Amino acid sequence: MGATEAEAYVQKARTIRGEFSEAIENFRTVESIEKNLRVALGKKTAMYSTSILDEGEISKAAAKAVKIAKVAPEDPHWKHMNKKFGKASAEGYYDSALENLDYQEVVETLVSAINRMKSYDARVRPTRGFVTTYVSNVSIANSYNDSTERRETGIGAWMRTKAEDNGMKGTGTEHQQARFWKEINFDDLAVKAAEKAVKFLKAKPISSGKMSVIIRNQIFANILGVILSGPINADWVQKGRSPLSNKLGNQIASENINIVDDGIMHGGWRTKPFDDEGYPTQRTLVIEKGILKNYLYNMYTALKDNVKSTGNAQRPYYWMTPEPQPNNLIMKPGEASPEDIIHDTKTGIYIEDTIGEWLSNPVSGNLNATVTHGYLVKNGELAEPIKGVIISGNFYELLQKGIETIGNDLRNSMHNYAPTVKLAPLTIAGK
Amino acid sequence: MEKQEEERKTLQLEKILDKAVGLGASYADIRYQDYDFELITVENKALKSYSSRRLSGVGIRVAIKGAIGFASTSDLRRSSLERTLGNAVKAAKSIKSEKKPFSATKINETNVKLPIQTNPIDVSPEKKVSITLEANKAAWISDEIKSAITNLGLSSDARLFISSEGANVRVETSLVGLQHQSVAKVNGVMERVPYSESMCAGFEFIQSKDWNSFTADISDLAIEAARSKTPPPGTYPVVVDPEILGVVLHEAFGHASEGDLVFTGESVLHNKLGVQLASESVTIVDEGMIEGGYFYPFDDEGTKKERTVILENGFLKRYIHDRHSALQFLVDSTGNGRAQDFESMPIVRQTNTYLQPRDHKLEELIEDIDFGIYVREKGWTGGQVEPGMGTFTFNVGPSKIIRNGEVAETVREVVIGGSILETLKTVDAVGKDLKIVTNVFGGCGKGGQRASVGIGGPHVRVRKMTVGGR
Numbered sequence: 014m015g016a017t018e019a020e021a022y023v024q025k026a027r028t029i030r031g032e033f034s035e036a037i038e039n040f041r042t043v044e045s046i047e048k049n050l051r052v053a054l055g056k057k058t059a060m061y062s063t064s065i066l067d068e069g070e071i072s073k074a075a076a077k078a079v080k081i082a083k084v085a086p087e088d089p090h091w092k093h094m095n096k097k098f099g100k101a102s103a104e105g106y107y108d109s110a111l112e113n114l115d116y117q118e119v120v121e122t123l124v125s126a127i128n129r130m131k132s133y134d135a136r137v138r139p140t141r142g143f144v145t146t147y148v149s150n151v152s153i154a155n156s157y158n159d160s161t162e163r164r165e166t167g168i169g170a171w172m173r174t175k176a177e178d179n180g181m182k183g184t185g186t187e188h189q190q191a192r193f194w195k196e197i198n199f200d201d202l203a204v205k206a207a208e209k210a211v212k213f214l215k216a217k218p219i220s221s222g223k224m225s226v227i228i229r230n231q232i233f234a235n236i237l238g239v240i241l242s243g244p245i246n247a248d249w250v251q252k253g254r255s256p257l258s259n260k261l262g263n264q265i266a267s268e269n270i271n272i273v274d275d276g277i278m279h280g281g282w283r284t285k286p287f288d289d290e291g292y293p294t295q296r297t298l299v300i301e302k303g304i305l306k307n308y309l310y311n312m313y314t315a316l317k318d319n320v321k322s323t324g325n326a327q328r329p330y331y332w333m334t335p336e337p338q339p340n341n342l343i344m345k346p347g348e349a350s351p352e353d354i355i356h357d358t359k360t361g362i363y364i365e366d367t368i369g370e371w372l373s374n375p376v377s378g379n380l381n382a383t384v385t386h387g388y389l390v391k392n393g394e395l396a397e398p399i400k401g402v403i404i405s406g407n408f409y410e411l412l413q414k415g416i417e418t419i420g421n422d423l424r425n426s427m428h429n430y431a432p433t434v435k436l437a438p439l440t441i442a443g444k
Numbered sequence: 445m446e447k448q449e450e451e452r453k454t455l456q457l458e459k460i461l462d463k464a465v466g467l468g469a470s471y472a473d474i475r476y477q478d479y480d481f482e483l484i485t486v487e488n489k490a491l492k493s494y495s496s497r498r499l500s501g502v503g504i505r506v507a508i509k510g511a512i513g514f515a516s517t518s519d520l521r522r523s524s525l526e527r528t529l530g531n532a533v534k535a536a537k538s539i540k541s542e543k544k545p546f547s548a549t550k551i552n553e554t555n556v557k558l559p560i561q562t563n564p565i566d567v568s569p570e571k572k573v574s575i576t577l578e579a580n581k582a583a584w585i586s587d588e589i590k591s592a593i594t595n596l597g598l599s600s601d602a603r604l605f606i607s608s609e610g611a612n613v614r615v616e617t618s619l620v621g622l623q624h625q626s627v628a629k630v631n632g633v634m635e636r637v638p639y640s641e642s643m644c645a646g647f648e649f650i651q652s653k654d655w656n657s658f659t660a661d662i663s664d665l666a667i668e669a670a671r672s673k674t675p676p677p678g679t680y681p682v683v684v685d686p687e688i689l690g691v692v693l694h695e696a697f698g699h700a701s702e703g704d705l706v707f708t709g710e711s712v713l714h715n716k717l718g719v720q721l722a723s724e725s726v727t728i729v730d731e732g733m734i735e736g737g738y739f740y741p742f743d744d745e746g747t748k749k750e751r752t753v754i755l756e757n758g759f760l761k762r763y764i765h766d767r768h769s770a771l772q773f774l775v776d777s778t779g780n781g782r783a784q785d786f787e788s789m790p791i792v793r794q795t796n797t798y799l800q801p802r803d804h805k806l807e808e809l810i811e812d813i814d815f816g817i818y819v820r821e822k823g824w825t826g827g828q829v830e831p832g833m834g835t836f837t838f839n840v841g842p843s844k845i846i847r848n849g850e851v852a853e854t855v856r857e858v859v860i861g862g863s864i865l866e867t868l869k870t871v872d873a874v875g876k877d878l879k880i881v882t883n884v885f886g887g888c889g890k891g892g893q894r895a896s897v898g899i900g901g902p903h904v905r906v907r908k909m910t911v912g913g914r
Contacts, residue, residue, distance in 0.1 A: 032891065034708035040535035041514035043787045044528070045501075063498040064518035081494050084570040086577070088490060116538035140710035140832065143891070175709055175832050182712075184832035221678050252488050254591040254627050256634055332497040333483075368828040369837035369859070376627055376636045379674075379857045381912050383837035385830045401835050403861050403912030405677065442677035442861075442912040 014079045018053040018094050019156040022289065024331050026149040029114075033123055033142050035131070040116060047331040052078045056091040062332035092316040098153065098161040098291035101324070105280030108193040111166040112148045119144060126199040130174050133207035136214075140184075142172030146194070153291045161291045167282070170197050176210035183216065184385075185209025186366060188231075190427055192280045209365070213386055216398035223438045225361030225417075226404060227354055227390065230424040230433045236370050236380060237344055238429035240408045241272070243375040245299055245307075246337045247314035256376060256409065257305060266303040266412035269347065269419060273298055274309055276324055276340030283428040287324065289335045294324035299342075303412075309337045339428060346432040347419030354418050354435050356393040362441070363388045363395055364404070378409035406439040460504065460525055461608050467533050469506040471545060473607035475744060476502050477786040480565045484572055484596040486580040491573055492593075503786040504529050507545035508536040512768070516787045547770035549747050549777050551611050558617040558739045560646030564598035567647045572596055575650060576622070582656035583626050583663045588670070590634070591627040594659060596650070597642070597884040603744065603786075611746035617739045619644050619896060621884040624659045628666035635670040635856055637662050637823040637842065642884040644739040665822060669842035669856040675911055680816045681846075682860070682909045683809045686879040687821035688840055690899030693728060694797045694888065695829045696836040696864035701730075701754045702780070702792040702890075703769030705831060712834035712865060713760060720758045722868040727800040728755040730764055732779060736880035737796030737898025742779070744790040749779030754797075766792045784893035791891055796882075796898030802874035809873050809905040811849040817911055818844040818851055819860060834864035859912035867906060875902035 028043045048071070049062040059081035061074045123144060130139040146168045154160035171188040186209070187202040228236070249255035257265065276294025278284055287293050290312050298306040310318070311326035314337055326335035355363060362384070370382035384402050388395040406415070420433035457474045464472035479499040485492040501518035502525060513536025517528040580594040602616040621642025628635055639662050643649040684692075697713075705711040713721075732740040732749030740749050745767050753761050765773065766781030769792050781790035810818065823841030830836075838860050845852040880900035887894045 030892070034710075036541070037539050039512045039514060039789065040539060041516070041789055042528075042531040042535060043515070044517045044519070044524075044531075045787065046518055059494045059496075061496045061498075063500075065498060065500050066519045066521070077496060081496065081569045084568070085494060085573060086491050116535060120538050138709055140708045141705070145892070173710065173832070177709075182833055184830065252591050254636075332481075332495050334493040334495065368830050368835065369839070369861075372826050372828070372837070372839040372859075374636070374825075374839075374857065376634045377857065381837075381839070381857075381859045383828075383835060383859075383861045383912075385833065385835050400833065401861070401863055401910070403677070403837065403859055403910060405674075405857075405859070405912045440677050440912075442679075442859075442910055444679060444910075 014075055016052040016054055016079055020051045020094050021154050022049040022331060023152050024149060026147055028145060028147045030143060030145045031119055031123060033127060034140055035127065035138060037120060037123055048074065049331050050074050050078050052082050053091065053094065054079065054082045056087040056089065057082045057085040058088065058091060059085055060334065090317045094155060095290040095292050095312045096157040098159045098287065099293040100286040101277050101293040101295060103277040103284050103286045103294060106165045106192050106284045108166045111146055111168060111194040114146060114194060122199050126172065126203040129200050129203035130207045133204060134176065134211050136176045136178045137174050137207045137210050140173050140175045144168065144170045161287060163285055163287065165285060167192055168194060168197055170199060170202060172202055172206050174206045174210040176214055178214050181214045183210045183213035185213065190282050190425065209386060213398050213400065216400040218401040218444045219389065219399050221443045222441055224441055225358055226436045226439045227358060227361060227363040228434055228436065229365055230420065230422050230431055231426040232364055232367055232370060233434050234424065234426040234429040234431035236373060237431050238342055239371045239373050240375045240378065240380065242339050242342065245309055247308040247310045247318065248337055250308050251314060251317060254376065256378060260305050263305055264303050265305045266300055267414060267416065268303045270300055270303050270412060270416065271345040272300040273343050274325065274339045274341065275343055278341055281341035281428065282425055283340045288326040289328045290326040292322045292324045292326060294340055297323045309339060311335050311337045341428050341430060343430040344432065346421045346423045349418050349420050351420050351422055351433040354420055354433060355390055355395060358390045358435065359392060361390045362399065363390050373408065378407045380408045381405045403442040404439050411436055455520060457606060460529055461606065464506050464529055465608055468508050469533065471507040471608055473505050473605065474502060475783065475786050476604045478602045479785065480600045482565060482598045484576045486576045486594045488591060489581050491577065494569065494573065499785060501786045504532045505789060506532045506536050508533065509541065510543045510545055511536045511539040511541040512545055514789045544771055546767035547777055549767055551609050552742065552746050552748060553612045555614040556741045558644055560618050562647040563600060564618060564620050564647040565600050575655065579622060579624065579655035579659045583624060583659035585660050585663045586667065588628045588630050588667050589626055589663050590629045593625045595623040595885060597621050597623065599884055605744060605746045607746060613742045613746040615742055617644055618646055619882065619884045620647065620650055622650065622655055623885045624662050626663040626666040628663065628670045630667060630670035633670045635666055637666040637669060638825060639822050640883060640885055642882050644882060665842055668854050672842065672854040672856050674857045675817060675855040677912055679908055679910050681813045681905065681907050682817045682819050683903060683905050684819040685821035686900045686902060687881055688819050688824060688838065689901045689904055690798060691827060692836060692838060693799060693901065694794060694897065694899045695827055696834060697728065698794045698797040699829065699831055700834065701763050703763045703765040703773060704792045706763050707769055707772045710831055712831065716760050719760055721760055721865060722755060722758040722871055724757045725802050725874045726755060726758050726868065726871055727753065728797065729753050729800060730794050730797045732795050734796050734880055734898065736900065738882040738896045740795045743781045744783040745777065745781035747777045747779040747781060749795055752778045764792060764794065766790055782895050784895060788893045791893065793890060793895045794888065794897055796880060798880050798899065799874065799901030799904065801876050801878045801902040804873050804875045806875060806903050809875060809903055810846055810851060813846045814848060816846040817858065818846050819858065820844065836864055837861040861910045861912065867909065870907035871904050872907050873905040875904060877902045
């Protein structure tokens with residue numbers, strides 16, 4: 014049809030989702046076959062996607078993609094697609110037990126978790142929760158006669174409880190994502206969610222001020238991902254949108270900061286042998302001892318900068334272009350246990366959970382989050398529970414001189430991994 | 445969309461319904477959807493991507509002994525449809541339930557189309573690329589602009605709902621819009637301002653607007669924001685723009701009024717029917733069809749979406765429901781059973797949620813504030829709510845300080861937060877304007893599903909709002 018290059022991306026997936034409150038509410042199974050075709054006519058590109066299976070649809074898709082590409086303006090930076098596929102030796106991204114799980118085992122596990130929440134304390138009820146498991150098969154083929162395939166599994170569990178006592182209300186939420194069915198400890202999540210709801214019955218806002226802030230690992234992992242994923246993306250850098258442009262080799266953080274993107278770590282949420290362009294994944298140093306070492310590349314941005322792809326091409330959805338995105342973004346843990354960090358803090362707040370941290374601004378570095386669950390720290394111990402205050406600071410300034418202690422308790426929130434950290438005093442907007 | 449009708453007939457979906465009943469289902473429904481979406485992205489004056497997507501498939505829901513099972517497939521072959529039905533039946537049978545599944549509802553047979561002039565998917569790719577490119581180029585108003593991204597989003601959605609009760613409801617709609625973000629750098633400070641405008645309409649909406657001045661204005665604001673300071677943190681009186689009011693109400697109050705969240709006790713509005721929650725000037729409505737909002741005449745359970753008054757003159761009147769949550773409360777569904785697509789099951793969702801206007805002019809809201817903030821909508825990036833306690837947080841656009849009753853300098857990085865039931869009590873004046881908006885690029889998220897919604901209201905004054913800053 015006139016295309017000089019073509020790449021077909023096919024994702025076959027099966028998702029099972031169960032939702033519950035005080036009992037299991039429903040189950041659903043979604044089976045999908047999603048097909049995406051990317052074509053280039055010289056330096057003009059386009060893509061077309063469809064979920065429709067019939068045979069005519071594929072040639073219709075090709076015709077439509079070519080039609081769009083014909084009218085697209087030339088992209089002077091376009092060189093070519095990834096011609097040669099490869100695989101890194103990644104492990105721990107497929108669990109046959111998860112693929113072959115039957116409803117009955119999921120039901121029993123959830124019923125047990127629900128009962129743990131209910132029996133923890135008479136004031137607690139599970140108000141919402143779900144478990145989602147998926148098995149996905151991605152195959153990629155190109156007009157250079159290469160093809161490749163990967164099969165992966167994943168499971169996400171999320172649950173929330175509410176405690177009520179004399180008009181006071183407290184909530185508790187826990188979540189975990191993993192590649193293997195057995196990695197999720199439902200009972201443990203259930204007990205923690207119930208415990209949290211009870212502890213926060215009496216939580217109150219505090220007055221505005223400035224205080225040391227300790228942030229729990231999963232929350233800091235979210236913040237890390239929100240702020241850094243864009244700025245270390247080579248596309249943002251090339252397009253002038255990244256505050257980290259022209260900073261390779263510069264000291265952008267204090268020496269205790271080490272951040273890597275690891276696509277091959279065992280069992281990582283986004284661990285896989287190759288990215289969404291069929292390029293092998295790898296371990297890439299992002300910040301080493303505070304020095305910015307690398308940006309993350311897909312094929313297009315790598316060819317533009319005359320470097321090799323780092324295997325970070327990711328399609329947010331199957332119908333979107335592969336963009337550089339972290340595989341597993343990890344802030345390396347330090348030595349201190351979270352207990353030590355609290356113990357060494359005279360006054361401050363410990364943040365258990367927040368909302369809105371994902372709205373922090375990666376361009377300006379403005380970090381803000383509303384604390385839904387926190388504690389005052391007094392003389393090295395957790396004191397009164399607090400809620401409803403907004404913390405603000407600048408992430409890039411914090412990186413340089415504000416991350417005082419780094420914990421040893423690495424944990425993930427999706428594909429972002431971080432330990433608990435203690436930050437220099439931040440602004441707190443309260444009552 | 446006659447083609448779709450044909451396809452559906454060859455699928456013989458009614459036979460699957462019959463088969464479901466034969467397998468022991470006391471109720472079954474099938475949703476067939478045909479959806480087209482195009483996203484054209486121009487970045488820094490060059491076309492970055494043109495993605496076109498077609499989604500079609502079938503979702504089957506069954507109730508067996510009170511338990512609900514669901515399964516979907518995009519493989520429309522007969523054998524696949526039967527396997528999908530089997531999965532739904534298996535899922536329902538694995539759950540033990542004593543509840544009845546659904547409330548009774550009026551059985552509708554209808555076919556409704558949003559009136560449009562030009563189907564956006566049929567317009568030539570050249571035309572669409574050219575509008576997006578021109579709009580992007582217009583954003584480069586000075587050297588201080590460092591990056592500009594423009595998206596054109598076009599969708600067309602046809603949904604058919606049939607049930608074992610005899611319902612047959614088909615709704616066809618189209619949603620289009622343009623989104624732009626400019627990044628400015630002034631004296632080492634980088635700021636971004638994103639904003640978008642969408643409408644349930646055909647391509648004529650895209651052609652009717654001056655997108656070049658739309659993007660240039662966004663660039664202006666990004667430069668102004670990069671030059672300005674952050675506000676002093678604390679709790680202040682504020683005046684809020686309609687979109688901000690709308691999104692806060694939708695997220696912090698509207699979700700809390702959703703019957704499923706009320707039933708499980710997750711909602712802060714649990715056990716609050718008949719209680720006064722706001723001043724008498726506050727009336728909050730959820731309505732399926734309203735100017736500027738999302739076109740939603742029937743829900744994904746075939747129920748007509750009428751006007752639902754949730755809060756009337758400050759008093760909580762009713763919750764919103766799908767057929768499942770309506771049964772728990774022994775009321776009728778309010779037509780709020782919505783599914784993202786055929787792969788998702790309907791759950792209780794808002795449609796167009798807004799606060800009803802009253803009688804104040806904007807100047808009157810501002811004039812008796814000594815020190816406060818005029819919270820602006822252009823450039824807002826989003827928000828989140830903890831529904832159990834009603835705690836909310838929103839990142840709003842570059843805003844204005846109000847000093848001695850007058851609008852003063854711009855402030856950036858403004859975050860507002862609070863607890864919805866306390867904040868509603870401090871809404872002390874409601875404007876007379878009304879603006880409702882929808883969005884082709886985003887929507888509301890709940891339970892892993894997105895839905896297009898409408899949000900809005902007039903300008904209002906809130907006596908106490910926590911404002912974050914540095």
